[in-house]
Amino acid sequence: MLLNETRLNSVMAAHGLDALIATSPENVTYTSGYWALSQWIRRGPQSYVYLPAPGKGTRRIVASATLLDLLADQDINVADVTTFGSFFVDTDPDSALNRCDQRQTDLYAQDRYESAKEALAALLRQDQAAIRRVGIDETGLVGSLEVFQLPGAENIEFVPAFEIFREIRATKTEPEIERLRRVAHITEDAISVALRVAKPGVTEREMAEAFNIETIRGGALPVLYCIGFGSRSAMPNVQPSDATLREGDIIRFDAGGRYQHYRADIARIAVLGEPSDKVRKYHRALHLGVAKGLEMIRPGLKASDLYETVMATVRAEGIPHYKRTHVGHGIGIDGYDLPILSASSGDVLEEGMVLCLETPYYELGFGGLQVEDMIVVRNGGAETLMKTSGELISV
Amino acid sequence: MLLNETRLNSVMAAHGLDALIATSPENVTYTSGYWALSQWIRRGPQSYVYLPAPGKGTRRIVASATLLDLLADQDINVADVTTFGSFFVDTDPDSALNRCDQRQTDLYAQDRYESAKEALAALLRQDQAAIRRVGIDETGLVGSLEVFQLPGAENIEFVPAFEIFREIRATKTEPEIERLRRVAHITEDAISVALRVAKPGVTEREMAEAFNIETIRGGALPVLYCIGFGSRSAMPNVQPSDATLREGDIIRFDAGGRYQHYRADIARIAVLGEPSDKVRKYHRALHLGVAKGLEMIRPGLKASDLYETVMATVRAEGIPHYKRTHVGHGIGIDGYDLPILSASSGDVLEEGMVLCLETPYYELGFGGLQVEDMIVVRNGGAETLMKTSGELISV
Numbered sequence: 001m002l003l004n005e006t007r008l009n010s011v012m013a014a015h016g017l018d019a020l021i022a023t024s025p026e027n028v029t030y031t032s033g034y035w036a037l038s039q040w041i042r043r044g045p046q047s048y049v050y051l052p053a054p055g056k057g058t059r060r061i062v063a064s065a066t067l068l069d070l071l072a073d074q075d076i077n078v079a080d081v082t083t084f085g086s087f088f089v090d091t092d093p094d095s096a097l098n099r100c101d102q103r104q105t106d107l108y109a110q111d112r113y114e115s116a117k118e119a120l121a122a123l124l125r126q127d128q129a130a131i132r133r134v135g136i137d138e139t140g141l142v143g144s145l146e147v148f149q150l151p152g153a154e155n156i157e158f159v160p161a162f163e164i165f166r167e168i169r170a171t172k173t174e175p176e177i178e179r180l181r182r183v184a185h186i187t188e189d190a191i192s193v194a195l196r197v198a199k200p201g202v203t204e205r206e207m208a209e210a211f212n213i214e215t216i217r218g219g220a221l222p223v224l225y226c227i228g229f230g231s232r233s234a235m236p237n238v239q240p241s242d243a244t245l246r247e248g249d250i251i252r253f254d255a256g257g258r259y260q261h262y263r264a265d266i267a268r269i270a271v272l273g274e275p276s277d278k279v280r281k282y283h284r285a286l287h288l289g290v291a292k293g294l295e296m297i298r299p300g301l302k303a304s305d306l307y308e309t310v311m312a313t314v315r316a317e318g319i320p321h322y323k324r325t326h327v328g329h330g331i332g333i334d335g336y337d338l339p340i341l342s343a344s345s346g347d348v349l350e351e352g353m354v355l356c357l358e359t360p361y362y363e364l365g366f367g368g369l370q371v372e373d374m375i376v377v378r379n380g381g382a383e384t385l386m387k388t389s390g391e392l393i394s395v
Numbered sequence: 396m397l398l399n400e401t402r403l404n405s406v407m408a409a410h411g412l413d414a415l416i417a418t419s420p421e422n423v424t425y426t427s428g429y430w431a432l433s434q435w436i437r438r439g440p441q442s443y444v445y446l447p448a449p450g451k452g453t454r455r456i457v458a459s460a461t462l463l464d465l466l467a468d469q470d471i472n473v474a475d476v477t478t479f480g481s482f483f484v485d486t487d488p489d490s491a492l493n494r495c496d497q498r499q500t501d502l503y504a505q506d507r508y509e510s511a512k513e514a515l516a517a518l519l520r521q522d523q524a525a526i527r528r529v530g531i532d533e534t535g536l537v538g539s540l541e542v543f544q545l546p547g548a549e550n551i552e553f554v555p556a557f558e559i560f561r562e563i564r565a566t567k568t569e570p571e572i573e574r575l576r577r578v579a580h581i582t583e584d585a586i587s588v589a590l591r592v593a594k595p596g597v598t599e600r601e602m603a604e605a606f607n608i609e610t611i612r613g614g615a616l617p618v619l620y621c622i623g624f625g626s627r628s629a630m631p632n633v634q635p636s637d638a639t640l641r642e643g644d645i646i647r648f649d650a651g652g653r654y655q656h657y658r659a660d661i662a663r664i665a666v667l668g669e670p671s672d673k674v675r676k677y678h679r680a681l682h683l684g685v686a687k688g689l690e691m692i693r694p695g696l697k698a699s700d701l702y703e704t705v706m707a708t709v710r711a712e713g714i715p716h717y718k719r720t721h722v723g724h725g726i727g728i729d730g731y732d733l734p735i736l737s738a739s740s741g742d743v744l745e746e747g748m749v750l751c752l753e754t755p756y757y758e759l760g761f762g763g764l765q766v767e768d769m770i771v772v773r774n775g776g777a778e779t780l781m782k783t784s785g786e787l788i789s790v
Contacts, residue, residue, distance in 0.1 A: 069630035095760025365490025
């Protein structure tokens with residue numbers, strides 16, 4: 001199970017909530033295991049997980065009739081399903097159905113509500129004696145104002161829960177960490193394969209194609225692939241173009257795929273030929289900043305202290321004018337989880353957090369340099385998810 | 396420009412709106428050309444396009460400081476930008492900046508608001524004499540309730556606009572149609588390349604890998620790849636598994652990538668070896684259903700009439716028990732645009748609509764068959780975006 005039950009319940013209690021409702025793809029999959037295709041590739045389709053606090057009701061998936069096959073075919077950890085909408089599937093009377101087809105048949109046979117909202121209203125009505133204050137993830141809803149005025153839910157106080165779900169997801173379970181380790185390795189391998197195409201005249205687009213194809217070969221999906229050459233590498237979100245690689249150019253990767261719904265976000269720098277003294281000096285400072293941060297990571301460390309030390313290291317080691325709002329963030333089923341490693345962050349590191357620790361540097365007219373590693377906060381310190389070091393690569 | 400200005404203004408007027416606010420990735424890119432990476436790969440990041448009705452204010456992009464490089468590097472059709480948030484980029488004092496870097500420098504130098512919401516509130520305050528009723532796409536917002544209570548916006552009536560934007564996007568401009576044609580062809584090519592791996596023992600996952608790699612080689616991104624073998628092809632949203640292909644198996648593709656943000660959604664059926672009589676007969680009926688629909692398409696046709704004719708054809712031609720809620724939908728920057736081709740649809744076909752016309756049939760224990768073509772509604776009738784026919788493929 002991806003979900004951390006204990007943390008779900010303690011965060012719900014801390015916010016004084018009787019129930020939470022997951023509505024975004026990330027939160028639906030995280031809390032139930034249910035991956036409802038259409039909401040992952042569009043805005044609009046509604047899939048929910050209704051999560052009453054212990055003793056206040058029954059956990060349920062609210063699923064569209066058009067997506068019940070996925071419920072039958074996936075590893076789901078919520079037993080009860082409420083369905084809505086209209087959909088037709090036939091059954092071959094002459095075939096013995098396998099387990100998945102039988103499960104589909106049972107799901108299609110359930111009574112259905114007309115819409116997701118009616119289904120949700122019915123659940124809230126059913127538990128109305130116990131449910132007064134409900135956190136609802138506002139980012140997956142269509143017609144959010146209507147939801148807050150559901151018939152039967154007039155007495156419920158709704159609280160936006162996008163940030164509350166981020167709090168729950170901030171520490172990772174071991175199954176989550178395994179996926180993150182895998183996607184980190186897939187991404188490192190893809191960077192290394194992509195760098196094999198490096199030669200004068202190759203385009204950013206060609207290198208990105210090699211990176212994305214290797215991501216797919218590794219079993220992941222391309223998501224983030226900021227790949228820039230030369231002065232274009234200074235663009236923080238550089239999108240691969242027809243710009244060509246020249247001798248001495250920086251090649252900046254800030255990239256990561258999605259594997260079993262979990263994200264990577266890693267940065268590595270290569271240079272075609274000999275790096276200049278400035279590139280060497282600056283990159284070394286950025287790399288030492290990350291290394292110093294990795295050394296001090298342990299549960300209980302304030303994110304702001306980690307930020308200050310990393311920043312001070314980069315400044316002392318070679319980029320005295322280095323400025324950043326943060327030096328990293330959590331990662332999981334979302335690419336930007338808690339904690340945030342910034343000066344003003346109130347976050348404190350906890351066991352099981354997975355962090356992207358990063359020191360990007362962008363200088364227009366020169367280029368961009370960046371080290372970004374993925375690590376797990378363990379009781380003994382940082383456990384790296386990387387196979388490679390963030391050292392400057394010469395190709 | 397992707398946006399249809401005339402339609403934007405007429406739909407806004409029809410809904411009595413003084414302004415529209417795009418907040419979802421699809422609507423931000425559609426109305427401005429601005430592709431703001433982070434909102435495309437996560438829920439949470441805020442990017443808006445503020446679109447006052449003619450004469451009521453100035454159109455503006457509301458952009459995070461972390462994404463200004465993309466604004467500088469892309470083909471944007473909104474001149475004015477309001478920025479928010481904190482971000483640091485250095486400039487090499489010894490380099491002459493190119494045009495893109497100079498544009499970035501100018502954008503970074505603008506005064507910034509602290510948050511997206513403060514930026515939006517400022518725009519609404521500025522135009523408050525003319526702006527009373529505002530449509531806001533609710534699907535891209537975090538903390539939607541706060542937005543509806545923005546300081547300075549207390550007198551504004553907010554209307555959820557997710558559906559209003561769908562109405563605007565329902566007919567396509569020629570630049571949109573060109574992208575849709577390209578992604579349709581990329582998807583057809585990828586199906587044909589993927590089918591080359593078909594042989595006994597190959598897994599759904601291996602065929603999906605071939606499909607997705609060819610999608611990337613074509614310049615698109617993998618998004619939808621429902622690929623199922625044998626009885627698994629009956630799952631409407633079948634996700635590639637380790638199930639292996641056997642002689643006589645149906646191979647169902649319901650698939651499409653994303654090219655320059657525009658989506659494909661195409662279905663083709665192949666069989667390994669000789670199709671059974673039932674497969675031949677049913678597939679022929681589904682294919683004739685689509686063919687009949689294509690023949691009658693013209694501006695002014697009621698979507699519900701198209702639905703009835705397609706359904707009647709499939710039933711008459713070989714599947715008398717055929718049931719469906721719809722026989723297709725629009726497609727564009729979103730995978731499921733208006734119109735909807737159903738019995739209860741009030742939609743009427745218009746010139747420039749791009750449709751997925753489809754006749755899927757799912758029978759548990761047997762398999763799934765489906766024909767789905769992408770076409771443009773032209774004054775002279777349907778113009779196909781397909782290079783291949785939807786005929787049954789034997790491999």
